[in-house]
Amino acid sequence: MQHNFGVFTSVIAGVWAGGVLCLLFYMKTNYLLIKNFLPMKNFLLSLVAIFTFCCFNLVNAQGCQDCADAAGFYCGDDTSNWTSYSPDGCVPSYYLGDGWDDCVDGGDEAGVATTDCPAALSDVTLTLSDSYGDGGGSVTIDETTYTLESGSSNSWTLSVDLSVCTDVVYAATDSWPSENSWSVSDSDGNVLASMGNMSGSFGACGTPGCMDANADNYNADAAVEDGSCTYSCPYLADGSLYTEGTYTCYDYVWNLMYYNVEQMIGYGYDCSCVTDPVVGCLDPDADNYDADADIDGGCTYTCAVATVTMIDSWGDGWNGNVLTIGSETFELPAGSSATGCLSSLDCQTWTLGGGSYIGETSFTVSDADGNEIYAAEGSTGSGLVGNCVTDCMDEAAENYNAEADIADNAMCTYAAVQGCMDSDACNYDSAAEEDNGSCVYAPAGTNCDGSCAAGYMEIVATFSDSWGDGWNGAVASVYFDGALYDPMGLGF
Structure with missing residues (x-):
């Protein structure tokens, strides 16, 4: 099968003068190639091949994507697979499936152009920053999370495909996310994206702009947030409503009412939009x-x-x-x-x-x-x-008042003398005519005057603490004949 070279006539004429020296050098050093090649292709094709081999290899390869954009077939990055019919490794579309192996391995004979090229990766620098200098904040890019553990900033070098849009997902790692920010720059130092404590993206993401409808410079046509939003009251510089959040200027002045605006500004708080309440x-x-x-x-x-x-x-x-x-x-x-x-x-x-x-x-x-x-x-x-009645509320009293609000039985009067009528009680009243349930008894082992009862021995235990702050939870136990001595259940 023969290649159709009618389309190259003008090309040959245009490059003839510039390539004649190259042609002579090539013919001198590649006699056998020319000798073997001419019987297979007509002379015009041979000239094109010679010029192609000689002159086109003087320029840098443009790579797989350029070949795909031209609807050609890319022979690969291995130059040993290239021929004079695949300049820069790219077989032109009109050579595909023509019966000739324009790549050494003949891959072009499938007749299908290259459409899927490996992504061209570029080095970018990711920088995380914290304005207070104590670290904080993280971002996730392509399922890898980068965290500023401490300090004011840290940077990482990433290899990414800038021909697509890459998301940067921010997450707070402490209670002060307003201190956090991040940026992505290319290898020349150009800033591709710069944001505060929010997510964003970089690369081929569409029209950049402010995407917050609450912002003064909201751009309805923006496809990617670029961190350019500006705000006025009732929104703060970070886009939050000034009345929202805890431990903010508004919260301290209006809700907790601990301070006024002037005091909060003195403490370094952003009191934009906040006025002192009346x-x-x-x-x-x-x-x-x-x-x-x-x-x-x-x-x-x-x-x-x-x-x-x-x-x-x-x-x-x-x-x-x-x-x-x-x-x-x-x-x-x-x-x-x-x-x-x-x-x-x-x-x-x-x-x-x-x-x-x-x-x-x-x-x-x-x-x-x-x-x-x-x-x-x-x-x-x-x-x-209120107008509360205090009176006797003992039903046994002569002056019992069922309507009283507050009981004061000291006000009660009785027909019979009231008192304790048990002679074993410490408050036995021999003059009592009616027992009123007021009897009081000494604890076991003691007399009414606090002395030890017959058959009991008085023991005085003295407990001390040199520091004077008590025993701090320590407990002492006293035993007699193997039995814990604590008849009153007081503990020591």
């Missing part, structure tokens, strides 16, 4: 309603029956504690004090708790004339408040 009464029906208030700092009322004054010694509210009097509840969200109205001064049970720092809480109750009728510390936990 603390005041939010109830329009209250005497001290504040239309500008952001946070409820407590309201005061003119109460028809009674006023409850809530007090916090620290000044930060009741920290979730709730006062319940009967069926009414009272809270102090913030500040040092506030008041509320109690609808009844009937004797009622109160409880205070459910939050933290209960020791800071207290309250008072005053009547409509402003007279304080009750006061209690929150740590007490519960009690009775």
Whole structure:
């Protein structure tokens, strides 16, 4: 089978002058090749082959991908498999399956062009950084994870295919991800991607740009996040909503209410978008309603029956504690004090708790004339408040009061003299006419005056600690005749 060289006429004319010296050298040194070759191909083809071998081998090979792009067949990177009909290892499309082995191994005779070339890998530098200098953060690229264990930065050299899009998946490794960032640069130092504490990509990824719809410079056409997003309130520089997160400037100022904005800035916090809240009464029906208030700092009322004054010694509210009097509840969200109205001064049970720092809480109750009728510390936990009746509640007493709210049996009167009528009791009352169950007895082995009873021996055990802080959990046991001596069950 013959090659069709009509298409090369202009090529031959164009390279003739430039290749004549090369041709003469080639003919002189390769006589046998020419002699054997000419009978198989016409002379015009021979000239093209000679020029191809001589001149095209003076340039660098362009590789498999260039050959595939030209719809040719690539003979491989091994130059020993190349012939004069596969310049730079590439058999042109018009030679494929023509009956001639244009690769030494004849691979081109399958008649199929090369379409799948090994990816061309490029060296890139991955750098992880931490602004505080204590390490933190990791990224995963092609299923390999790189972590900044410590220090301000670390770099790795990776071989990647820049003709495709490569994802970089960021993950936090500590509680301070805002300190983390990463970048990828090519071998010339050009930055291919640079991000903070977020994922991204590099390579042939499409149009780069800001892909966060909350950003000021959001680009709806962007196909890959390039870390260029900029934000304004209510979003912070990292794209987060300024009201979100814990232990942020907003959290300390508005939720925990420990500091103001100026103090938080002094501590190095980003207080962008944050202003100091106005603390005041939010109830329009209250005497001290504040239309500008952001946070409820407590309201005061003119109460028809009674006023409850809530007090916090620290000044930060009741920290979730709730006062319940009967069926009414009272809270102090913030500040040092506030008041509320109690609808009844009937004797009622109160409880205070459910939050933290209960020791800071207290309250008072005053009547409509402003007279304080009750006061209690929150740590007490519960009690009775109001017009409570204290009286005798012993049913055996002559003045038993079933309607009393608080029992005080010292107020009781009886028809018969009350007392302990057991002569073995320490408080035996010979004048008692009716036993009231008040008898008290000495512990076993002792008399009522604390001395040892007959048949018992007094032993005094003295236990000491040289440091003066107790025995720190140590226990002493005293035995007599092999038996543990602890008749009162007190331990030592």
